[in-house]
Amino acid sequence: MKTDLKLTSREYKKENTIIQINKDIRVGDKEIVIIAGPCSVESKEQIFRISSELKKYGVHLIRAGAFKPRSSPYSFQGLGHEALQYLKEVKEKLKIGIVTEVMSIEHLKEVEDVADIIQIGARNAQNFELLKKVGKSKKPVLLKRGIATTIHEWLMSAEHIMVQGNHQIILCERGIRTFENSTRFTLDLNAIPAIKKMSHLPIIIDPSHGTGVREFVPSMSKAAIAAGADGLIIEVHDKPEEALSDGPQSIVPEEFKKLVNELRGIAKAVNRKL
Ligand code: PEP
Ligand code: MN
Numbered sequence: 001m002k003t004d005l006k007l008t009s010r011e012y013k014k015e016n017t018i019i020q021i022n023k024d025i026r027v028g029d030k031e032i033v034i035i036a037g038p039c040s041v042e043s044k045e046q047i048f049r050i051s052s053e054l055k056k057y058g059v060h061l062i063r064a065g066a067f068k069p070r071s072s073p074y075s076f077q078g079l080g081h082e083a084l085q086y087l088k089e090v091k092e093k094l095k096i097g098i099v100t101e102v103m104s105i106e107h108l109k110e111v112e113d114v115a116d117i118i119q120i121g122a123r124n125a126q127n128f129e130l131l132k133k134v135g136k137s138k139k140p141v142l143l144k145r146g147i148a149t150t151i152h153e154w155l156m157s158a159e160h161i162m163v164q165g166n167h168q169i170i171l172c173e174r175g176i177r178t179f180e181n182s183t184r185f186t187l188d189l190n191a192i193p194a195i196k197k198m199s200h201l202p203i204i205i206d207p208s209h210g211t212g213v214r215e216f217v218p219s220m221s222k223a224a225i226a227a228g229a230d231g232l233i234i235e236v237h238d239k240p241e242e243a244l245s246d247g248p249q250s251i252v253p254e255e256f257k258k259l260v261n262e263l264r265g266i267a268k269a270v271n272r273k274l
Contacts (some may be wrong), residue, residue, distance in 0.1 A: 005198065007162040008155045008169075013200040019140050019168050021116055022097050025060050027140075027170050028202030031273040032263065033231035035099050035117075035204070036256060037063040039246035040076065041083035050238055050253070051090050057257045061097040061116060062090060063233055068245060069103055069123045076244040081110065088114045099142060099233070105133050117142050122174055122209070125149055125157050135164025142170050142233070144206070147177045147185065151194050158201060171195055171203040172233060175210035184212020184249065187220055192227045204231035208249045214240070217251050218259045225266045225274075234259075 003009050018028040027033045036054050041047045041064045051062045066083030068076065079086075087098050097116035102108050103124060111118060117140045124130055125146030134141050141161055145154045158169050173192070175185025187210030195203045205224035207217045221232050237243045237250035251259070260274070267274040 003198070005152070005155050006159060007167070008158045008199045008201055010198060010200055015200060017167070017200045017202060019170055019202060021061065021140060025097065027204070028230050030271075032225060032229075032267050033060045033204065034260065034263075034274070035059070035061045035063045035231065035233040036236045037099075038237045038243065039208075039235050039250065040065045040068055040244055041079055041086055042244050043079075044086045044089070047083075047086050047090055048093075050236065051094055051096065053238065053253045054236060054256065055094055055096055057253065057260055059096075059256075060231075061099050062087075062094075063099040063119075063235075065101050065119075065245075066111070067101060067103045067107060069101070069121050070245070080107075084110055084114050091116075102130070102134070105130055108133055108137070112137055112139050115139060117170065120144060120157075122147050125154065128157075128160055131157055131160040132164055135161040135166045137166055139166075140168035140170060141166065142172050142204075144172045144174050145176065145188075145191070147175070149176075151191055151198070155195075155199055158199075169201050170230075171199075171201050172206055173203060173210070174206035175212075183210075183216065185210055187211060189220075189223055189227050192224065192229050196228060202230040204233055205229045206233045208233075208235035208246065208251075212249045214249055214251050214255075217249070218255070218262070221259060222263060222266050225263055225272070226270060228270065232263075
């Protein structure tokens with residue numbers, strides 16, 4: 001089938017794209033990349049505590065939101081600028097890369113200053129003005145799939161970024177809205193082989209938002225790696241019952257440690273490394 005996709009397409013580029021993060025992380029290469037951390041930065045103490053523990057368990061990058069896209073205006077909205085400052089300190093003191101979301105063009109410069117990967121959240125997957133601005137950035141972008149966007153539309157969003165000059169895009173499947181309501185979203189693992197066929201860009205999976213249920217995160221993480229995903233982004237909180245956002249889908253550090261060990265075997269079985 002002839003495609004109207006250009007820069008993202010396999011026709012345009014046959015070999016898999018590898019996104020280099022800092023010196024030693026390569027998303028899309030043989031090694032599986034694991035991003036983990038709390039949904040939100042809640043305090044300086046919280047982000048240091050969780051990040052230090054995750055670092056011991058071999059996480060490649062820390063995730064944590066400063067600006068949070070919340071369905072309700074009455075929910076915690078993120079610590080914003082203050083959180084970015086804490087993330088900067090985590091990055092410098094713990095020597096670990098940071099993935100954090102930009103929600104608005106207004107905050108792009110300061111997010112760029114801290115983030116090793118700029119996250120575009122599901123709600124902004126088709127915010128074309130934001131995508132264009134991120135397209136001018138020198139930083140890699142984690143482009144989440146919108147909750148109701150087709151794979152083709154999602155790749156078109158990536159085109160919006162690429163056409164502005166930024167080709168460093170990591171796609172992230174995070175669950176879509178379906179009629180199913182026993183899970184928060186429906187994690188579309190079909191997206192892995194579909195993206196691998198249509199595009200040269202790397203794809204990672206978010207089993208936390210994709211299920212919304214802590215107990216389901218390990219199974220879906222393993223399934224994702226078995227299906228050929230290049231990495232995972234997982235929400236981890238050491239006191240999930242006290243988390244200011246997404247506690248029910250956050251696993252605790254001990255579970256994360258166990259999961260990483262189990263993923264090693266899966267990675268090996270599909271000729272990947274972890
Ligand atoms: C998040 O990563 O915490 C988040 C809000 O993700 P999404 O945009 O996929 O809902
Ligand atoms: Mn979250």
